[in-house]
Amino acid sequence: MTSSTAVAHRICPFCEASCGLELDLEEGRVVRIRGDRNDVFSKGFLCPKAIGLKDLHDDPDRLRLPLIKRDGKFVEASWMEAYAEIERRLPPIIAAGGPDAVATVLGNPVSHKMSLMLYFPRLARALGTRNMFSASSVDQVPKMLSVGLMFGSWLSVPVPDIERCDFLLILGANPMVSNGSLWTVPDFRGKAKALRARGGRMVVVDPRRTETAEVADAHHFIRPGADVFFLLGMVQALFEEGLVRPGRLAAHCNGFEELAAAVRDYVPERVAARCGIDAATIRGLARTLAATPRAAIYGRIGTCTQQFGTLCSWLIDVINVLTGHLDEEGGAMFPKAAAFAANTRGKPGAGRGVVSGRHRSRVSGAVEVAGELPITCLAEEIDTPGPGQVKALIAIAGNPVLSSPNGPRLAAALDGLEFMVSLDIYLNETSRHADVILPGPSPLEDAHYDVSFTQFSHRNHARYSPPVLPRQPGQPDEWESLLRIAAIAQGQGASTDIEALDAAALEQELDKLFGPAAAQVMAALAPQRGPERLLDLALRTGPYGDGFGRMPAGLTLDKIRQAPSGIDLGPMTQRIPEALRTPSGKIELAPPMLLDDLARVAADLAAPAPDLVIVGRRQLRSNNSWMHNLPALAKGAYRCTALVHPVDAARLGLFDGGMAQLRNGERRIDVQVEVSDEMMPGVVSLPHGWGHDLAGTRLGVAAGRPGVNLNALLDENLRDPLSGNAVLSGVAVEMAPL
Ligand SMILES: Nc1nc2c(c(=O)[nH]1)N[C@H]1C(S)=C(S)[C@@H](COP(=O)(O)OP(=O)(O)OC[C@H]3O[C@@H](n4cnc5c(=O)[nH]c(N)nc54)[C@H](O)[C@@H]3O)O[C@H]1N2
Ligand SMILES: Nc1nc2c(c(=O)[nH]1)N[C@H]1C(S)=C(S)[C@@H](COP(=O)(O)OP(=O)(O)OC[C@H]3O[C@@H](n4cnc5c(=O)[nH]c(N)nc54)[C@H](O)[C@@H]3O)O[C@H]1N2
Ligand code: SF4
Ligand SMILES: [Mo]
Numbered sequence: 001m002t003s004s005t006a007v008a009h010r011i012c013p014f015c016e017a018s019c020g021l022e023l024d025l026e027e028g029r030v031v032r033i034r035g036d037r038n039d040v041f042s043k044g045f046l047c048p049k050a051i052g053l054k055d056l057h058d059d060p061d062r063l064r065l066p067l068i069k070r071d072g073k074f075v076e077a078s079w080m081e082a083y084a085e086i087e088r089r090l091p092p093i094i095a096a097g098g099p100d101a102v103a104t105v106l107g108n109p110v111s112h113k114m115s116l117m118l119y120f121p122r123l124a125r126a127l128g129t130r131n132m133f134s135a136s137s138v139d140q141v142p143k144m145l146s147v148g149l150m151f152g153s154w155l156s157v158p159v160p161d162i163e164r165c166d167f168l169l170i171l172g173a174n175p176m177v178s179n180g181s182l183w184t185v186p187d188f189r190g191k192a193k194a195l196r197a198r199g200g201r202m203v204v205v206d207p208r209r210t211e212t213a214e215v216a217d218a219h220h221f222i223r224p225g226a227d228v229f230f231l232l233g234m235v236q237a238l239f240e241e242g243l244v245r246p247g248r249l250a251a252h253c254n255g256f257e258e259l260a261a262a263v264r265d266y267v268p269e270r271v272a273a274r275c276g277i278d279a280a281t282i283r284g285l286a287r288t289l290a291a292t293p294r295a296a297i298y299g300r301i302g303t304c305t306q307q308f309g310t311l312c313s314w315l316i317d318v319i320n321v322l323t324g325h326l327d328e329e330g331g332a333m334f335p336k337a338a339a340f341a342a343n344t345r346g347k348p349g350a351g352r353g354v355v356s357g358r359h360r361s362r363v364s365g366a367v368e369v370a371g372e373l374p375i376t377c378l379a380e381e382i383d384t385p386g387p388g389q390v391k392a393l394i395a396i397a398g399n400p401v402l403s404s405p406n407g408p409r410l411a412a413a414l415d416g417l418e419f420m421v422s423l424d425i426y427l428n429e430t431s432r433h434a435d436v437i438l439p440g441p442s443p444l445e446d447a448h449y450d451v452s453f454t455q456f457s458h459r460n461h462a463r464y465s466p467p468v469l470p471r472q473p474g475q476p477d478e479w480e481s482l483l484r485i486a487a488i489a490q491g492q493g494a495s496t497d498i499e500a501l502d503a504a505a506l507e508q509e510l511d512k513l514f515g516p517a518a519a520q521v522m523a524a525l526a527p528q529r530g531p532e533r534l535l536d537l538a539l540r541t542g543p544y545g546d547g548f549g550r551m552p553a554g555l556t557l558d559k560i561r562q563a564p565s566g567i568d569l570g571p572m573t574q575r576i577p578e579a580l581r582t583p584s585g586k587i588e589l590a591p592p593m594l595l596d597d598l599a600r601v602a603a604d605l606a607a608p609a610p611d612l613v614i615v616g617r618r619q620l621r622s623n624n625s626w627m628h629n630l631p632a633l634a635k636g637a638y639r640c641t642a643l644v645h646p647v648d649a650a651r652l653g654l655f656d657g658g659m660a661q662l663r664n665g666e667r668r669i670d671v672q673v674e675v676s677d678e679m680m681p682g683v684v685s686l687p688h689g690w691g692h693d694l695a696g697t698r699l700g701v702a703a704g705r706p707g708v709n710l711n712a713l714l715d716e717n718l719r720d721p722l723s724g725n726a727v728l729s730g731v732a733v734e735m736a737p738l
Contacts, residue, residue, distance in 0.1 A: 004028070008468040009036060009564045011450060013051045013112040013443045014623050017042065017179035017186040018453045021050055021566060023444075023468055030054045030444065030468070037375035040568035041461040045187035047179060048621055048633065053443060055630035057469075061698050062425050063439035064472060074427065074437070079474060083484050083494035085436050089419045090488055093392045094127075100362075102489070103390040105378060107398020108624055110134070111452040113440070116397060116423075118451065118531045119479035122505060126486035130359050130368070131390050131691065132380060135372040138404055139301070140182055141723040142309030145369055148354030149591040150317055151334075152581030154370045155455050157318060158332035159183045160296040161284035161572055162191045162458055165330045167288055167295035171227055171316070172302020172729075176211035178618050181300045184457040189215065189442060191458075203285065205230065205277070206302060206642070207615055208679040208685050221680035224615050225730025227274035227299070228308035228601055231315035232242070232266035233275070234286040238322050239263065241283070243290035247324040252577050255590030259318065262595050265602070274605055276680070279536040289323045294330025296320060302615070305728040308601060309720040314594050321589060326576070333572035334579045337454040338462040338545075338555055339538035343579040351581030356722075362388045364717075366724045374724030375404050376716040382413040392419040393486065397440075401429040402625040402691055405714035405726050406667075411694070423481060427698035429691070442479040444468040449535050449560075458561035462539070463566030479530050502530065502609075506537075513541070524548055534558060544569060597722055609682060610732035614662070616710060617685045625689035628702035640707030643685040644735070649675045652735055658738040662686070662713055664731060669708045670738060684735060686710045688728075699707065 006025045011018050020039025024032040033051055037044035054061060064083035067074040075083070093101050104124065110116040110397035124132060135145070144154045160168055162185060173181065175188040185191060192202055204213040205220050205227070213219035222230060232374055238244050239260045246253060251359035268279035275282075289295050297319050304313040317326065325331030337345060357367040363380040366373055373381075378400065381390045393414065401407045401414070407429075414420060414433035422431035423438045431437050440446070448465040450457075471477070476484075479500060487496040503522075510518035525533050540546050560567055582588055621633040628634055642662065644654060654660050656675040661668050662684070671686060677686060688708025692699055711728075718727035 001712070010053070010444065010465045010468050011463055012046065012050050012623065013109070013448065014052065014627070015179050016181050016184050016453050017047075018184055018450050019046050019050065019186045020463060021046060025468070027272050028469065030057065031298040032583055036565055038565035039463070041457065041459060041463065042186035045190070049627065050622060050628055051632050052310070052630040055632050057442045057444045061628060062442065062476070062631055063427060063437060066439065067427065067437040069435045079476060080494070081303070082436050082438060084487070086421055086485060087488045087494040087528055089435065090392060090485075091491060093418055094489060095176055097389070097391050099128040100131050100388050101391045102127055102129050102394065103133060103378065103381065103392070104129065104394045104396065105375065105398050105400055106134035107400070107403070108135045108394050109397040110706065111119065113397065113446070113478065114449050114451055114535065115440075115446060115477050115479040115532045116482070119482040119535050120138065120396065123482045123486045123489070126489045130373070132372045133375040133378045134372055135398055135400070135403060136372060137376065137724050138305065138726045138728065140304055141369050141725045142304045142720055143182060143313040145310050145356060145723045146313035146317065146594070148370070149594065150588050151343070152351050152353045154354055155341065156334060156343045156579060156581070157182050157456055158320060158326055158334055159456055159458055160298045161330050161333045162195060163571070165195060165294050166198070167273065167292040168195065168200070168202045169205070169289060169297040170202065170212060171205045171297070171299035173298065173300030174206070174210040174212045174618060176215060178569065182456050183298065183300070207680040207683045208617065220277050220281060223274070223276040223450060223609060223730070224613050224683055225306040225308070225310045227303050227306070229266065229271035229275040229377065229605070230277055230282060231312060231319065232601070233268040233271040233279070233282040234319055235259070235322065236263045236266045236316060237268050237283045237286040238290060238319070240267070241287070243287065245290065245324045246314055246321050247328070249321055249324070249326060249576060249587065251258065252580075252587055253321060253587060253589050254584055254586040258590035258595065262590065262598055271605070274607070284554060285556045289319065289325070292640060292698055293327070295323065296325050296330070296332040298332070302729055304725060305616075306730055307718070307720055309725045309729050310722040311594060313595055318589060321587065327574050328376050328547070334575040335455055335457050335572055336460055336543055336569075336575060337457075338460070338569060339449070339454070339535060340451050341455045341543045343581060344543045346581070348578040349580055350583065350585035353582045362386075366719065374719055375400060376719060376726045378404070379410040379413040380404065383409075383416055391417060393417055394423075395430055395434065396423045399428055399430045399625045401433075401694070402689055402709055402711060404716070405711050405718070406716035407691070407709055407714065407726065409713045421485070423478060428626065428628070429694050429697060432694070432696040438481050440481075441471050441475050445471045445475070446477055447532060450516050459571055460569035462544070462560050462564050464535075464557065464560045466561070466616070477530065493576040506533065521548060528557070564696065593722060611682065612733055613683055614713070614733045615683055615685050615729045617643070617687050618693045619687055622687070622689065627691060628690070628705075628707075629699045631701055634701050634705065636670065638705065640690040642671040642686055642735075643674050643676045643679050645679040645681040646677055647681045648684070649673070653737045654735065660735050661738050662715045663734040663736075664715065667713050668712050669710070671708055684733065692709045
C-alpha cells in the first residue's frame, strides 16, 4: 500500500436498495468497487450496476461544465455565465405570465440525492408555481394517495418484514431485478432464499413469469390491469369465510362495515375470469394469508401504473390489516426513519391527514396530489395556448421525453417553450431541449444520506457518505444551483450571497421550532452548511436524536460520520397508533373517495380481454433511461426486446429475433421479437427507458444501441383518475411482423 491508496465508502445512488459500497482509491482514482461487508444494512451485497459508478464518473459524455444553447447549438459556459443567462431570461417570463408560467419537473434521481431532495422545496417556494410535475405520477402516486388516506401521511408505506416473514405474496413487482421499490431491501435474493430455507413460501402474481417468480414457490399469471378484481375477490373471501382477524388493530381502524358492504359483490367466482386467476386460487391465497401467523402481501409498479392503481394500492394494505399482518412482526410494518419522516414528526397518533385536489390542472382538470399534477399533463400545459400557459420549464434529474407516455408530443412541446433549464449530468433526450444545462457533480463528489429510502427500509438504519473525491474546481453542488435559481426567481439576482440566503431560511425555520432557543440551535449546527446542516438538525430532532443534549446518547450527524458502515437501528417495531396522522387517529379502511371509485370497477367487470396488451419490464443492468451510456452495463446481448408467448407468435406470424411493429392507434414503434413462454398469452412485455436515437444528444455509447421508446406508444391521456398516475400497463396494442 502506498500513501496514495485509500478505502472510501459510498451508499450506491442507483436504486432503492441503497447498498453500502467500499471503494479502493489509487492516486485519486477509483480502481475497485465492492460491497461493504461491514455495512450494517446491506452487509456486502451489491449488484452489477454498482460498478457503473466508476464508469459514470469517468464517462467522457458526462457534463462537467454548464452548456448554453446559442443559435441552436450548445456551447460550454462558465457557471456565472450560465446563471446570468437564467437571470436574463427567467424573471421576464414570471413577470409576464405569473408564477404558473414556470413549471418544474423532477426525475427519479432526485430521490437518490440529498442535495436535491432537501433543496428543491426551497426552489418550489421561491417559484410559487402550481405547475409541479415529477416521475412520481408514472410511478408511486397511487400508493402515496392510498397510504395518505389510510394512515395520514404520504410516505407511510408499510413494507414486508421479510426477515421474519413466512409467507409473502408479491404482485406486480420483480425485486430480483429491481432490488425492491417502496421497499428498501438489499439482497432480496438472499432474503427470499432464507425465507424459504426456514420453511416459508413465496408466491408471485404477474403477467410474466419473472426472475422473482423463478425463485418463488408458485406463480400465477394475471390479466394486466385486473389486480383490483383479484384483490377484491380476496377481501370478499376473507369476509365471507369469517377469516377477518385484525387482532389488536381492530381498535385502531374505522370502516370495517363499509368495507364489507363495498366488496360484497366481488365473490371470487365472479371476478376469476376478469383477472385470469381461478376462484379456488384466489380463495386459497386469502386463506393462506389468514392462516399464516407471519405473512404479508406486497405490490409495486405493476399494481400502481394501471387504471385502478389507487384501489390496488389500498386493497393490498387492507388485506394486510384484515389478516392481522399490518404492524406485526413478519408482516407489513412501518419503518421508523431517523430523519425527515412525516410520521415521526408532530403529535404522535393523529394529525391533519392528507388532502388531494387542492387545485386542478388547467387543461385537463387533473387533480393535484401531494402538491403535484400528473406528468402526463405537462405537454398539454405547454402546448395549449391561453391564460396560465406554461412558458418556462425547470427540469431536474428527469428524462420525461423517454420516461413519460407520448414522449414525442412532449419533445415537440419543449421546443415551444420560451425558456428551459435542465439540471442534468447528460445532454440527453430531454436536456437537449434546454437553453441552459447545469450539471451536478458526479455521485463520487457529493455527500449523501438516504432522505427517502430510510423511510421504506425493511430494517432501520442511519448511514452517511461523505464525498469520495474532491469536486472539480468551481463545480457547485446541486443545492447551490437550486438556491441560485430560487434567488433569481425572487428577483435577488444570480450573484446573491446564497450562504446568507440559506442561513436566513434556516433561522426562520428554527424560530418556529425553538422560539427563544433558536440562536443556540443555530450555533450548535455550526460550522456545518447546506444539506449536512439540515440533516444534522433532522437527525437530532428525530426519533433517535440527541435532542441537542436532552438525550446525550442520541444520534447526531457526527456520530454517524464516525461509523463509515452505518449505525443499525434495529428491526421494525410496532408503530400503530403512534405513526398515524389521520384526523381520526384511526386507520381509515374505507375512505369514501376509494369506495366511490369502485363504481368504475363495477362497470369494468365484464370488459372483454383485448387480443394483446402491453406491459413493461426492468432489467438488471439498466436503470430507467439513463445508464445505457456506461460501457460496463451496456455490453452483452441486445435487451430492448418485445417478449411474446409462442402462441401469440404463431398467431401473429412473429418469430424469435425477427422485427415487428407495435401499434396503438396512430402511434407505432418497431421492435425486435423474443419468443418466450415466460409471458402470459395475450401479453407483450417491453422495457422502458430506451430510444436513444434522437438527434442532438451526447450519448456516444447509448446511441450505438438505441433500442426503442416504449413510451412513444403509450397514451398520455390514460390516467388513474384519483391519483393522476399514468396507465402504463395493460394497454391494448396490435402487433404485426415487419
Ligand atoms: N412505460 C414505462 N414508463 C416508465 C416506467 C415504466 O415502468 N414503464 N417507470 C417509470 C418510473 S417508476 C420512473 S421512476 C420514471 C423515471 O423517469 P425519469 O426520472 O424521468 O427518468 P430517468 O431515466 O431516471 O432519468 C433520470 C435523469 O436524471 C439524470 N441524472 C442522473 N443522475 C443525476 C444527478 O446526480 N443529478 C442530476 N441533476 N441529474 C442526474 C439523468 O441523466 C437523466 O436525465 O420512469 C417511468 N417511466
Ligand atoms: N435494475 C433496475 N432496477 C430498478 C429500476 C430499473 O430500471 N432497473 N428502476 C427503479 C425504479 S424507478 C422503480 S420504481 C422500481 C420498480 O420496481 P418493481 O416494481 O419491482 O418493478 P418491475 O421490475 O418493473 O416489476 C413490475 C412487474 O409488474 C408486472 N406487471 C405489469 N403489469 C402488471 C399488472 O397489471 N398486474 C401485475 N400484477 N403485474 C404487472 C411486470 O410484468 C413486472 O414484472 O425499480 C427500481 N429498480
Ligand atoms: S442493488 Fe441497487 S443500490 Fe445495490 S448495488 Fe445494485 S444498483 Fe446499487
Ligand atoms: Mo420509479
